[in-house]
Amino acid sequence: MVQDSEDQAPSVTPSTPARTLLPSIVPAATVGVVSALILVGVEVAADQLQDVLWETVPDALGIGRYSVAWMFVVLVATGIAVGLVVWKVPGHAGPDPATIGLDAPVLPPVVLPGLLLVTALMLAGGPSLGPENPIITVNVGLAVWLGSRLVPRAPGRIWPALAEAATIGALFGTPVAAALAISELLATKETRGMLWDNLFAPLTAAAAGSLTVTLLDHPSFDLGLPSFGRPGWSDLLASVVVTAVGALLAMCAVRALPYVHSAFQRLRHPMLMLPAGGVVLGCLAAVGGHLTLFKGLDEIATLAHDPDGWSAGEFAVMTVVKLAALVVAAACGFRGGRIFPAVFVGTALGLCAHALVSGVHPSVGVSAGVLGVLLAITRQGWISLFVAAVLVAEPTVIALLCVASLPAWLLVTGRPEMQLRKDGTPVR
Template structure:
């Protein structure tokens, strides 16, 4: 009983630390973006300021890559370290991850903050775990709980942690049903506290709504059935194209190799993108609501070019050393493409958008339950059963036939 109470207290404290740290970091990033992209250009007459910001950011990232190391660490690197070693390195790594991520996110890269936050918060949780008096199994449970709360907080999706726990690769340790239930309860408590702290602090700072979308009112019509299959096909094709873009930009990076040149190349691309459309910049989590309000005024061709351009810039930045998360840009770009198809559908455009985004995200993320819980609060709750069934079906399809594609789709 005492051990359960102790672990419960640890979950409460851990959730508070995760939520507070994430909110402060993101609020700081939002503040620096406002200063760099709005305040300074208003004070200093700087023509093509986006170009200068991109190039200066490229120089900074290039010097970091050359003299400090490969920072910020990607989410896959951090998760792999956690699963293989049971911990996230933090000695000398916290400030490197934070500093490099600050440049990436402030200077307009089409990347999300999840990679930086996972590495920073993972290091913090490991540091705390090392200093608490715990047995090794207790410490591992503590770290796993913190990791789950981080995922849910970063993606604004409370049930991501539970989905991740269900879909994670089975370990050699066999847990009883009671132990599994306890694990999920601890995940839930820690996640709840983290989200409460996160949202409470974020409300103290002015910011645009994140990870929300405006879709037309729902009016169920059986005629939408004829558009479901095309929507699935469009979503799957875009997901595959998104992966293929990564393949292309990695080849470019392999040819150039020099870290400063690569980073400057991505910075130049960011500068050029700023001259075309602000929607090409940043992760898209803040911009998706505003875009969805005006998407109907865009032509189909412009929507298509924006979706492709966003995906290309995301992968180019990443391949050239501007490390960050690709999940939010993926959701934004697939949503943009979905508006192309929904604009020609006379029935339930909201459902068409949901199907396209679900299909593309399932192909790229490869975790159907995580995909479904990510999209749970983005789209109307009435569509959630469709999201789940579609995610599971497409995942099975890609698991069976993805190996025949000329680039890796499934692990």
């Protein structure tokens, strides 16, 4: 029996006509530029305040810039300042940050100024968090609010996607990271056959955001680590082991987050929770040193500049302290993201492996350590691979990381994530 031609033809999802995609270019590019400008504005303001807090004031007082006493003072003062904003400013700087990941909620406009303020205070004051989560949340809220008014016919779901893609592109200085992140989300939907049609507008926003940041700030993630040339069997073994160790170590932090969060929640008030978090972070900074403060991007450049400048024990202490500081800062109520501190943890772990076993090349150790830690903390496979590879900027490392990611993913998949529900239980 001969089947009809329609039955014999393969199932193909029809592509979107160009005339449907073209009108999205201007709104997407606008969201990209505005999102990048907000990111740059917050980081510039935070850098200025950081210089005052950590250079101008201690120099004027004759106190060591990173003395134990001064680190305590600034971290506790940051906790108090952020606590005041969370307590008194309209909107209370948004929901509990432990309940928010990269997929940001849509917040009303009244919340956004307070969230921007606490983000700048956090970045300047030294808690171990990055800008990604709150800036994405602000940009999503602003894009939805303005977009629904200026382009009312556009589907409401497009604005969060544009803002998230634009901010991720601006954070990493390239639209590739945003494309990977958005494609990972879209791959679970029935529309995966139209992947590039769905990516068109977000990728436009990401390109505009990354180009804006590149022109204004000239970001670079290349750490300038020594080149390792052609990888060998020892490099493959090292990458698999270090990635697995990084994933297991980070999973300890993931497991600890609900308990640490619950302990701070018992204090019940932001003016108690955040200053108490500042005290704990001050203790951790006293143990780990000033390199374990802040979001960690400048600090990993310091470590990579002299990979043999610290002992294995010192790298190990920095790894554990930074990871603990990340958990405490996320649990006590500081608004911030977890990707950049996780990169520091992975970098310190990789250099620790190099210090312990000289055969572990620093580039292999760092990229593998970052991959393992990010896989456990973000559960974003493409983003983890991208960040780990871009830090080393060696094409040959990609094959090693792809192999190393497989056993590490088996260690983390299906287990609790570093994000909590409103009732304090971990997301799975």
